[in-house]
Amino acid sequence: MRIKQEQVDRACRLILESLKQKKIITFKTPEAKVYQKLVEIFNANLKEEELIDEEAKKILEASLQDSDPTLDRQKMFLMIKRKLAKDKGFIL
Numbered sequence: 001m002r003i004k005q006e007q008v009d010r011a012c013r014l015i016l017e018s019l020k021q022k023k024i025i026t027f028k029t030p031e032a033k034v035y036q037k038l039v040e041i042f043n044a045n046l047k048e049e050e051l052i053d054e055e056a057k058k059i060l061e062a063s064l065q066d067s068d069p070t071l072d073r074q075k076m077f078l079m080i081k082r083k084l085a086k087d088k089g090f091i092l
Helices: 003-019 031-064 073-089
Strands: none
Touching: 003 031, 031 073
16 A cells, blocks of 8 residues: 555654653754655655565566466565565565
């Protein structure tokens, strides 16, 4: 499922507000700059996950050409994706 930019913006805003309310962070730079950096990092993370998804799909298609047609494609995809993420040090 693709996350919309509005959802990314809202999640980042909620994260910052929660951290501020709990007094976990104090800003040494303008809050808007921190927010922009958080959105940038969030989007980069989503892009990296998309690349892992694409790679997992390619591996799955190559693997399924000669396999049993009754195999659960979604389960296989998730197994491949988890393995790729682990190998890349990416936390899902």
